[in-house]
Amino acid sequence: MRQVAILGIGQTKIDEHWEKSLREIGGDAAFAAMQDAGLEKVDSLFVGNMLAPIINGQNQLGTFFADWIGLWKHEAVKVEAACASGAAAFRAGLMAVASNEVDSALIIGVEKMTDKAGHDVTAALATAADADYEVEQGVSFVGINALMMRRYMHEFGWKHEDFAPFSINAHVNAMSNPYARLHEKITVEKFERSSVIATPINLLDASPTGDGAAAVVIVPAEKMVRKPRILVAASAAATDTIALHSRKDPLFLQAAYESSKRAYQIAGVTPDEIDVFELHDAFSIMAALSLEASGFAERGQGVRLGLDNEISPQGRVPVCTRGGLKARGHPVGATGIYQIVEVVQQLRGECGKTQVQDAKIGMAQNIGGSGATILTHILKA
Amino acid sequence: MRQVAILGIGQTKIDEHWEKSLREIGGDAAFAAMQDAGLEKVDSLFVGNMLAPIINGQNQLGTFFADWIGLWKHEAVKVEAACASGAAAFRAGLMAVASNEVDSALIIGVEKMTDKAGHDVTAALATAADADYEVEQGVSFVGINALMMRRYMHEFGWKHEDFAPFSINAHVNAMSNPYARLHEKITVEKFERSSVIATPINLLDASPTGDGAAAVVIVPAEKMVRKPRILVAASAAATDTIALHSRKDPLFLQAAYESSKRAYQIAGVTPDEIDVFELHDAFSIMAALSLEASGFAERGQGVRLGLDNEISPQGRVPVCTRGGLKARGHPVGATGIYQIVEVVQQLRGECGKTQVQDAKIGMAQNIGGSGATILTHILKA
Numbered sequence: 001m002r003q004v005a006i007l008g009i010g011q012t013k014i015d016e017h018w019e020k021s022l023r024e025i026g027g028d029a030a031f032a033a034m035q036d037a038g039l040e041k042v043d044s045l046f047v048g049n050m051l052a053p054i055i056n057g058q059n060q061l062g063t064f065f066a067d068w069i070g071l072w073k074h075e076a077v078k079v080e081a082a083c084a085s086g087a088a089a090f091r092a093g094l095m096a097v098a099s100n101e102v103d104s105a106l107i108i109g110v111e112k113m114t115d116k117a118g119h120d121v122t123a124a125l126a127t128a129a130d131a132d133y134e135v136e137q138g139v140s141f142v143g144i145n146a147l148m149m150r151r152y153m154h155e156f157g158w159k160h161e162d163f164a165p166f167s168i169n170a171h172v173n174a175m176s177n178p179y180a181r182l183h184e185k186i187t188v189e190k191f192e193r194s195s196v197i198a199t200p201i202n203l204l205d206a207s208p209t210g211d212g213a214a215a216v217v218i219v220p221a222e223k224m225v226r227k228p229r230i231l232v233a234a235s236a237a238a239t240d241t242i243a244l245h246s247r248k249d250p251l252f253l254q255a256a257y258e259s260s261k262r263a264y265q266i267a268g269v270t271p272d273e274i275d276v277f278e279l280h281d282a283f284s285i286m287a288a289l290s291l292e293a294s295g296f297a298e299r300g301q302g303v304r305l306g307l308d309n310e311i312s313p314q315g316r317v318p319v320c321t322r323g324g325l326k327a328r329g330h331p332v333g334a335t336g337i338y339q340i341v342e343v344v345q346q347l348r349g350e351c352g353k354t355q356v357q358d359a360k361i362g363m364a365q366n367i368g369g370s371g372a373t374i375l376t377h378i379l380k381a
Numbered sequence: 382m383r384q385v386a387i388l389g390i391g392q393t394k395i396d397e398h399w400e401k402s403l404r405e406i407g408g409d410a411a412f413a414a415m416q417d418a419g420l421e422k423v424d425s426l427f428v429g430n431m432l433a434p435i436i437n438g439q440n441q442l443g444t445f446f447a448d449w450i451g452l453w454k455h456e457a458v459k460v461e462a463a464c465a466s467g468a469a470a471f472r473a474g475l476m477a478v479a480s481n482e483v484d485s486a487l488i489i490g491v492e493k494m495t496d497k498a499g500h501d502v503t504a505a506l507a508t509a510a511d512a513d514y515e516v517e518q519g520v521s522f523v524g525i526n527a528l529m530m531r532r533y534m535h536e537f538g539w540k541h542e543d544f545a546p547f548s549i550n551a552h553v554n555a556m557s558n559p560y561a562r563l564h565e566k567i568t569v570e571k572f573e574r575s576s577v578i579a580t581p582i583n584l585l586d587a588s589p590t591g592d593g594a595a596a597v598v599i600v601p602a603e604k605m606v607r608k609p610r611i612l613v614a615a616s617a618a619a620t621d622t623i624a625l626h627s628r629k630d631p632l633f634l635q636a637a638y639e640s641s642k643r644a645y646q647i648a649g650v651t652p653d654e655i656d657v658f659e660l661h662d663a664f665s666i667m668a669a670l671s672l673e674a675s676g677f678a679e680r681g682q683g684v685r686l687g688l689d690n691e692i693s694p695q696g697r698v699p700v701c702t703r704g705g706l707k708a709r710g711h712p713v714g715a716t717g718i719y720q721i722v723e724v725v726q727q728l729r730g731e732c733g734k735t736q737v738q739d740a741k742i743g744m745a746q747n748i749g750g751s752g753a754t755i756l757t758h759i760l761k762a
Binding site (some may be wrong): 021023028035050051053056057058059060061062063065067071072073074075076077079080081088090092093096098099101126127128130131132135140237238239240241242243246254255258267366368369372373 | 401404407431432433434436437438439442443444445447448452453454455456457458459460461462463469473476479480482507508509511512513516571618619620621622623624627629634639703749750753754
């Protein structure tokens, strides 16, 4: 497998883009990445998307975007793994370049969620869970996460407010990210008083969805002259049971453990060498579980990293440095590419107020379903 | 890129499987392929599917099937390219093995279409077209194909009955295929008297959809001891505009031309060396256009191959030897894998009455949308 580098990045602000269509927001991110890469054409296109067939009535997004951005004749395909669609598309593009099948790939993560009413979106998001055995019982996707959070609090003795630092850190970091959905600082008091969605999850435990697209251009490492050269040091994907109730231990993200373990091995690093970790905080409970399964905290102790102020850009384990899913926003199928774009920004030293000093090794972890599909990527400058 | 071989194949009958769920039919095909390959585990899973998010309320099919068939922890993902989803998933699996990233891959093409009413399925199939510029005008997917057929008849002076040989050949070949949806011989008279769907397309120009799944297991060529060793000699994907009206020439499948040309080049063969060609006859017009763009007939002369009796298993260009989409059936996202399974059956000499004598080189071509995404694979025994 030949080494691959990330040559260009692009993204749109995550928002309610009433004025733009699915094709326009995806195109905007794609053109930004191509311009950043200094390329006019790429060999192939990989698109990560979860909801367009349901919400936008549009399938075949690979060709749909290849057509829109002028990549006629070129290979193009869509990859879907629920909320991990972005990272899964990145990995597919990576293998295409690594296998010598193509010499460059553009990967777009895109989602246009505000074209349907909220209850339709909630139903669409539930397709990430098991239709026959979970959704059939009436549980929503936030409901499944609420079960995990309640059990975690019970099992390890934490209070709801102990999760506040995850959301507070994400919100403060998003303040200087122009692409973030939310620009609003929050406090522990505000966190505790926020409306309950599915107890114990309240509005400030949950990430806002939205319309957004992010894109990256990858090439073989030897073809990248630009400095710093951002290399894909490791890519690993793993799965767990699709339904939460089938897991031996519903509070351990086995697929995060497997994919991060493999990624560390491939990259030849340990968790303490990771300078920045863009994790998948769709709900605050997922931030804790991801930190634990990926080797940054002991079982049941993930929240302590927040309470001990270790997760800020100046901390030992900087997470969500651009706002994370919580405040940058979570346009589901696009999120995995936003995470990779943000790690690249850190390794390039472009993060201003939330820049992690001397960041050389960054990790992005993208989660589909309640931990069913998890991909971990490690980048090195 | 290391060479890849097809070790095992499996398929279910295409039918209205009221008694089985999406997960069961996909699992049946997967287990059949694993058993045929003589393996108990594979490293990775790639699923081709188009409609499950809309029809079955289920996303994340990679992990969904990995869970069902016991591939916990392993990498799994879904690939979608409308009716070319099967071949696109095959190509993704191929690159994973070819790049040394995994040592074996199971690829499932699966579709469970009868869980919704006919008009819902028609609407779901239209997601293969351009939602903003085609579907918004009220045109259905069969309507788009009808426009192409009418123009072809006008442009090249053919009558509707001239397309009959494609359907007659497919139906007679399906008679000995136990997995085929239809087992019924037809005549020119019956073809001409059949109900009109979208003029000039009638019921016997159109392929029947249905529930079905097919699967293959691939490994590095050097790990395959079984004879005959079926090698993937070429894989090529190409795209065209997503909307029919954007094409300079709506009667030329540019993406079929591009992908077949590249496939011939990679495999080092010419069209007359292809012993069997499983083409994508979703509608009879597509059979003619596919033959022309892939170098088997001059422009506007594809139908002549049928009229001259060249397309039967004994002819010069055997197509749809197991029934094609027309009579074997077209469970959309599964079709590309059925085609590959059938080419393998031909190269193994397992096709009985429709066996092509001494078949050594076979080609499968899978089409998404009205020619928007086209993948061509060449296999060699």
